[in-house]
Amino acid sequence: MPLYLVQEDQVEIGSVSRKTAAAFYRPQLDVVRFFAFLAVFIHHAIPRTGSGSARETFADSMGFGLCLFFVLSAYLITLLLTREHEATGSINMGAFYVRRILRIWPLYLLGLSIGVARAFHHSVLHEQKTWFIAALLFAGNLVIPGAILMSHLWSISIEEQFYLFFPASCRFFGLRGMLVIACILILLSNLTLIHLAHIQADPDVSIWFNSFVQFEMFATGILLALADRSLPRWSVPVSLFVVAACIGGWMLAAGHFHLKSMGSKADSAASLCSGYALVAIACGLLIVAFQQLPSPRPFIYFGRISYGLYVFHLPVLAAVTSHVHGLAGSALTLLLTFGVAAISYRYFETPFLRLKRRFERIETFAP
Template sequence: MKYLKGLDTLRALAATIVVVDHIEIIKQNHHISNLIDHPSLIYPDGHLSVILFFVISGFLITYLLLIEENKTGTINLKSFYLRRILRIWPLYYLILFLSYVIFTPDYSLIRILLPLFIAPNISYAICETWDVSPQIWSIGVEEQFYMVWPLIFIIISKSKRIFSYIILLTLLFTLLPFGLKFINLFFVKNTDFGIFISRFFYGTKFNCMGIGVLLGFIYFKRNEIKFPAVLKNRLVIYFLTALPFVLWFFKFHTGHLNDELYAVLFAFSIYQIVHHSKINIDLPITRFLGKISYGIYLFHWIIIILLIQYIPRIDNGYIYNAALYSCVFLLTISVSWISFVTYERFFLNLKKKYEINKS
C-alpha cells in the first residue's frame, strides 16, 4: 500500500496533545498548579486525541481490508489478526508489566485480569482502572473493534447497501447508551449500572471508529462517488479541513454527541489531507513522531509520574514547568524511539510475513 500522507503528522499531533493533557492531570492529582484549575487558559482536550486516533484506525483498517479483498478476492482473517497482535500486543503487555513492577500497586484480581484479557475499557467502566497507566483503556477499545469488524466486513462488503449498513450500525451504537440510560432510569433504577453506562460509552466509541470505516469505503471508492459541487470548492475544502482543529484548540464543546461531531469533522479533514495534493501537513519531525506515536502514547504516563516524583518542586512555576515538560518530552520520545527500533521492530519484522503482498 502506498504511503498515505498526513496520517503520521495527525498521529504526532494527537499524541502530543495527550501528553500535555496528562501532564496537567497528573500535576493536579499531585496538588501542583496546573492548567485544569485555570479554565480561562485554553488548551486542547486530550480525549479528542483518542477520537482522532479512533477515526484514523477505522479508516486505515477498512481501507486495507478493501485493498486485500480487491487484490486477492478474499480476506485472510488469520493474517489480519496476527498483524494486529504483532503490532499492538507486545508493547501493550510490556507497559502492563513495567507499570506494575515499577509502581507495585495493590490491585484486586479483577483489576489485573481485565487488562490482561485486553479489556481495560471495561475495567475503567467498573471503576477498576489500571491507574499506573490508565491510558491503556483506548487500546482495549481498538482491539475489541478489530476482533469484530473484519467479520462484519466479510458479510456486508459485497452488498450494494454497504454504506447504509455502516451508517445504521454507527447510529445504533450512538443511540445505544441513551436507550440503556432510559431503561435504567425508569425500569432498572440501579445507580451502579448507570455509572457503568456513562463510563463505558464515554470511552468505548465504536461509532467513531465506524465513522472512520465509512471514510475508508468513501476513500477507496472515491473515483466512483459523485461529491456535491460545494465540496469541491477550494475555500470550502480548506475551511472544513481546518475547522475541527480550530474548534478543538479553542475547546468548543457540545452538550451531547460531542465526540461524534468531532469524528465526522475529523473524517472530512483526514480525507482531504490524504487525498488533496495541495494540502501537505507533513514535516520530517512530525513524520518521525507519528511513526513512534504508539510508544509515545503508552510510555508517557509512567515517565510523567516518575519525573514528578523526582524533579524538585520550586517556587518559580515557569522554571519548574519548563524543566518538567522538557524532560517529559525528551525522555518519552527517546524511550519510544529506542523501543521502536529494537523491541517493536522485532515484532514488526514478524508482522511483514502476514502483509497483503506476502499472501
C-alpha cells in the same frame, strides 16, 4: 500527486499467497498519528482542577486526540481490507489477526508489565490486580482503573474489541456490508448515549470508557474510508483553516457539551449525542485536511513511533513531574518520551514489524 498507488503482483511469502497493492502508504497519516498523540499528551500534561477556564477547556478538548486515533485506526483497517478484497477476492482472517497481534500485543504487554512491576514495588498490586487482569483480557475499559500507572492502555481494549468483530463482519456481509456495520455502530452509540444521559452517568468516566460510545469513532473511520476516492481536495490554506476549525469543534464539545469535564454530570441526551457527533466529524475532517498538507520528515517519523509515544508518555510523566514541575517538567517529559519510544521502535517493535510483513496481503511501509 496521487494519495495511493495500486500495482497488482502475485507474491508468495511464507504460507501466505497474495496479490498485493505494493505501494499503499500515506505519510500524511503518520503526521495524523503524531498530532493525535500530541493532543493526548497535552491533555495529560496540563493539570486541571475543573475551574472551567479557557486553558482547562483546551486541555480537556485535547483528550479527543484519542478519538482521532480510533477514527484513524478504523479508516486504515477499512482501506486495507477493501484493497485486499479487490486484489484477492477475499479477506484472509488468519493473516489479519496475526498482523494485529504482532503490531499491538508485544508493546501492549510490555506496557502492562511496567504497570504491574510498579504496583508490586509500591505494594499495591493486590488492590490493582482486577484492572490488570481485565486489561490482559482486553476488557480494561470495563473496570474503572483509577490512579493506576498504564491505565491509559484501556483504549487498546476498545481497539481490540473492534478488531474482534469488524473483519469477520466484512467477510460475512461483504464490502457493501461495511456501510451497514457503520450505521449499526452509530445507532448503538447514540442509543447508549441516550441511556447514559437518562441515568446521569459521569461523562469523563462511565461515558468516556464505554465501548459502544467510542464505536461511533470507528464508524466514522469506516465511512471515511468508503468515501476515500471521492474525498474533497483542499488547498493548504483551506486545510489549515479546517484543522483550526476542528480544534475549535473539540473545544466546543469539551466546553459547551461537557464531554470531558471533570466532576460534571451528563447533560441531556441531545447534548451528548450532538457533542460526540461533533467530535467524530471533527476527527474525520482532520484526517482529510492533513492529507492535503505537507508532511515534514520528522513528523512522519514521530508518527511511526506514535504507539510507543502513547504507551510510554504517562510513566515518563509520572517519573519526571515528581521532581520537575510546570512547563519545564512537561517539556522534559516530552523529550524523554521521544527517546524511549525511539529506542522501543528500533530495538523492540521493529523485529515484530518485520515478521508482520510476512503476513501482509496489502503491503504497507517497511520498518
